[in-house]
Amino acid sequence: MNLVRWSKAAFITVMFGMLAAPLLIVAGVSLNSKKLMFFPPKGLSLQWYPAVFETNQWLEALTTSVIIAFTAGIVAISIALPTAYFLWRHKVLYAKALFLAGVVPFALPPVITALGMLIFWVEVGHVGQIWNIMIGHGVFLVTLPLVMISLGLESIDDEILEAARTMGADSRRIFTTIIFPMVLPYMVAGYAFVVVLSMNEYIISYFLGQHATITLPVQLLASLRSGYSPIIAAASVMFILFAVVVFSLVARFGDLPKLLGAWTPKE
Amino acid sequence: MSDAAVNRLEGDAVGPVWREQFLLPLKRFPIGLYPTFMMGVFFLIPFFIMLVVSFFARTESTYEPGFEFTHYARFFSPLFTTHLLVSVQFSVLASILSVAAAVPFTYFISRFRRRPQVIALVFLLCVLTLSEVIVAYSLSVVMSRSSGLPSFVEWLGLIDRARSWYPGYLANLFGLSFFNIPFAVLILFPSCTRLDRELTEAAQTMGASPVRSFTTIVLPLLDRTIMAALVLLFVFTMGAFVTPTWLGRPEDTMMAQLIANQALNRGNIPFAAALSMFFMAVTIILTLITVRLRRGDPVRRT
Numbered sequence: 001m002n003l004v005r006w007s008k009a010a011f012i013t014v015m016f017g018m019l020a021a022p023l024l025i026v027a028g029v030s031l032n033s034k035k036l037m038f039f040p041p042k043g044l045s046l047q048w049y050p051a052v053f054e055t056n057q058w059l060e061a062l063t064t065s066v067i068i069a070f071t072a073g074i075v076a077i078s079i080a081l082p083t084a085y086f087l088w089r090h091k092v093l094y095a096k097a098l099f100l101a102g103v104v105p106f107a108l109p110p111v112i113t114a115l116g117m118l119i120f121w122v123e124v125g126h127v128g129q130i131w132n133i134m135i136g137h138g139v140f141l142v143t144l145p146l147v148m149i150s151l152g153l154e155s156i157d158d159e160i161l162e163a164a165r166t167m168g169a170d171s172r173r174i175f176t177t178i179i180f181p182m183v184l185p186y187m188v189a190g191y192a193f194v195v196v197l198s199m200n201e202y203i204i205s206y207f208l209g210q211h212a213t214i215t216l217p218v219q220l221l222a223s224l225r226s227g228y229s230p231i232i233a234a235a236s237v238m239f240i241l242f243a244v245v246v247f248s249l250v251a252r253f254g255d256l257p258k259l260l261g262a263w264t265p266k267e
Numbered sequence: 268m269s270d271a272a273v274n275r276l277e278g279d280a281v282g283p284v285w286r287e288q289f290l291l292p293l294k295r296f297p298i299g300l301y302p303t304f305m306m307g308v309f310f311l312i313p314f315f316i317m318l319v320v321s322f323f324a325r326t327e328s329t330y331e332p333g334f335e336f337t338h339y340a341r342f343f344s345p346l347f348t349t350h351l352l353v354s355v356q357f358s359v360l361a362s363i364l365s366v367a368a369a370v371p372f373t374y375f376i377s378r379f380r381r382r383p384q385v386i387a388l389v390f391l392l393c394v395l396t397l398s399e400v401i402v403a404y405s406l407s408v409v410m411s412r413s414s415g416l417p418s419f420v421e422w423l424g425l426i427d428r429a430r431s432w433y434p435g436y437l438a439n440l441f442g443l444s445f446f447n448i449p450f451a452v453l454i455l456f457p458s459c460t461r462l463d464r465e466l467t468e469a470a471q472t473m474g475a476s477p478v479r480s481f482t483t484i485v486l487p488l489l490d491r492t493i494m495a496a497l498v499l500l501f502v503f504t505m506g507a508f509v510t511p512t513w514l515g516r517p518e519d520t521m522m523a524q525l526i527a528n529q530a531l532n533r534g535n536i537p538f539a540a541a542l543s544m545f546f547m548a549v550t551i552i553l554t555l556i557t558v559r560l561r562r563g564d565p566v567r568r569t
Contacts, residue, residue, distance in 0.1 A: 004477050008375065015372045016387075019394045019448065022405035029408060075305075083302045090296060093288035098299065101306045107554045109506025111523040112543040115530055116313035119320055119540065139309045193396075200398035203508050203523070207531070217398045221509065224404055236401045240393065247392045251385050260388060261457030262377075 023240055030233035048234035058235060061219035068133050068205075068215060069198040073191045075138025080145035080190060085179070088153040099146065106143035113140055114207035121208065128212030136208050137198040144197070145190025148259060152186030153179070185254045192246045199239065314547075321540035330537050338541035347525075347542070354505055354521040361443035362500035366493060368444075369451035374485060376452070377459035388456075395449035399509035406442050407433050407513060439515035443507055447500050454499060458492040495557040502550050522546060 033043030052058045083102050087095035105113060117136050121127050156179065164174050205215040214222075216235060223232055250256060293299055324333035341347055376387050409416055410432035420426050432438050462485060470480040486493075508523040515521070520528075522542070530539035 008477075011371065012375055015368065015448075016390070018445070019391070021409065022394070022397060022402050025405040025408050026401060029405075079302045079305050082296075082298045086292075086296055086299045086302075090292045092292045093284070094292050094299070098302055098306070101310065102302070105310060107502070108550055109502065109523060109546060111506055111508060111526050112317075112547050112550075113310075113313075115526060115536075115539055115543050116317040117309070118530070119317050119536060120309075120313035122536075123316055135305075135309050139305065142306075196396045200396050200401075202399055203527070207527070217400045220398070220400045220404075221513075224400070224513070232404070236398075236404075239401065240397065243393045243396050244389070247389045251389050256385050256388050257381075257460070260453060262460040263457065 026233045026236045026240070030230050030237050032230045032233075035229055048230040049238070051231050052235050052238065055231065058216075058219065058231060061214050061216045062235070062238075064130065064213060065199050065216040068130065068137060069195045071134040072137035072141065072198040073194040075135055076142045076145050076194045077187055077191055079138065079142050080149050081183075081187065084146055084149040084153055084183075085175075088150065099150075102142050102146045105140045110140065110201075110203050111207075114204045117204065118207045118210075128208070128210035130213045132208045133205055133213060133215070136204050137194070137201060140201075140204055141194045141197050144193040145187065148186045148190040148193075149183055151259070152183035156182050186259070189250045189254050189259050192250050196243050196246050199242065317540045318544060320537055321544050323537045325535055325537050328534060338538040339545075341538060341541075342545065350520055350522060350525045353519060357440060357443055357507075357511070357519070357521060358501045358504035360440055361447055361504045362497050364440070364444040365447035365451045365500060366455075366496050369448055369455055369496070370486070370489065370493060371481070372448075373452045373455040373459050374462075374481070377456060377462070378464075391449045391452055395453065399446060399507075400513075402446055403442055403510045403513040406438070406445065410438050410514075433514050434516045434519070435514075436516070436519060439511050439519050442510040442514040443504050446507070446510055447504060450503060451496055451500055454496045455489070455492055458489055462488060491560045495560045498553050498557045498560075502553050505546070505550075 028041050030048055031041040031044050031046070033041070033045035033047075052062065080102065083095070083098050087099045113136075117132070118127075121129075121132050126132065160178060161174060164178055169177070200217060201215075202217045202221065205213075206218050209215065209218060216239065220232055220235065223229065247256075250259070320330060321338055322334050322336070323330045324335055324337075376384060379387060412418065412431040417426075417430060417432055466484050466488075467477075467480045470484055471477065475483070505521070506523050507521055508527060511519055511521045511524055526539045526542050526546070529535045529542065
């Protein structure tokens with residue numbers, strides 16, 4: 001009995017330790033005092049963190065990634081909210097087909113989506129623009145806010161809507177005063193997911209950027225190929241911290257287990 | 268009934284369906300046009316263009332309109348078949364390894380109290396969204412000669428001289444499996460939270476060991492979810508690009524790398540498009556299988 005408990009604890013510890021390893025290694029490498037990528041670091045220094053903001057190449061990639069991520073989030077939400085609302089209000093084939101179209105991008109290997117979008121922009125004659133990646137990420141990552149907003153809409157009690165209707169509220173008023181505030185947390189969570197995933201996405205950015213628009217992951221892999229510097233690790237650590245902050249906020253202000261599909265007993 | 272009558276009946280049936288299911292809802296909810304436009308123009312049309320381009324003729328620098336099956340014919344060439352086999356092999360192994368680790372792990376997390384569970388989920392989401400570039404790089408640091416496991420093993424005296432473990436077959440397999448684990452956990456998590464605690468508790472009061480109750484009660488209840496996770500992660504691994512680029516040898520080149528290489532380095536967009544079409548067909552078939560699997564899931568229904 002005790003053996004089982006011990007092996008269970010050991011297993012959980014090993015799993016968490018293994019999954020945390022990349023975070024720890026990158027953090028360690030970023031502290032090297034010389035321009036070498038050692039782990040454990042040789043000599044401690046924080047100089048590579050300000051260096052990310054002082055080197056043009058890195059600062060540009062960072063700004064590009066941030067702008068793309070926040071815009072892609074807006075694009076994704078703007079598609080996901082009407083689609084989810086449409087299906088929830090009118091359970092018609094049109095809405096079902098639209099919902100399905102929003103789920104497909106996430107199920108396909110991203111390289112296919114990337115190539116399709118690249119060919120599209122080549123045909124349109126609009127290659128390498130930052131807008132291409134913004135729309136590309138927005139469409140590619142629409143699945144997450146779509147599923148989350150649908151979850152939020154399903155959680156709205158029919159009786160509240162019925163009460164509002166009998167008291168004379170029209171559908172626009174019901175939407176702005178009841179539905180929108182109730183799905184807002186789910187929208188914010190969906191937005192957060194799109195932003196973080198867009199910041200880390202590689203292949204669509206690589207295909208659509210065409211060396212004209214360079215995001216941070218693309219810059220990271222390019223510099224790993226050309227030469228090592230702890231700046232790479234410092235930039236990665238800032239990425240990781242960004243994700244930690246975003247998901248902690250989502251967990252703090254929302255029901256994270258429920259967002260991820262945990263079953264909660266009805267009261 | 269004559270054929271003409273059947274046709275007339277079906278014609279009548281199709282008309283109202285189109286009106287009621289598509290035209291009237293749009294009239295009542297015109298905002299629906301916007302998501303239709305966005306998904307249509309920026310997602311469906313690109314795929315349609317890609318399908319058309321996959322039949323085009325390749326020219327010196329780009330492609331020109333045509334209708335030929337040359338690119339699809341190349342599926343029988345060793346260039347394609349070897350890389351396909353390599354991808355399938357890696358994807359099968361990586362999905363099995365990651366799911367095997369994730370099933371007990373997710374089960375334990377689903378039994379955590381709320382606060383530790385939320386912390387564990389935040390941690391997993393951070394690892395999940397970690398750029399493939401960062402994961403592959405940090406694993407390469409662990410496996411490099413100068414700093415990491417090889418020199419540690421040398422220090423232990425298990426090997427005479429440390430050498431870098433990457434790029435290599437096992438390095439790539441480990442990287443792919445590692446990257447899959449957080450996804451596997453999130454796929455399994457909903458079903459694990461739906462498992463009835465009373466079942467395992469009852470089994471244990473009746474004298475079954477925790478291991479036995481896990482293998483005889485939990486695993487059979489999760490079988491469909493596990494199958495679905497295996498298929499989804501197989502598809503997911505087939506699309507891997509950064510990990511095999513960084514941790515794999517040239518002979519470990521996978522499908523996504525092949526497509527990227529053909530499209531960007533060799534400028535053979537029609538062949539890359541044909542490869543993508545094949546890749547998409549396989550993905551859609553596999554995804555439909557998982558949807559069917561999940562539909563009949565006894566755990567999800569409760």
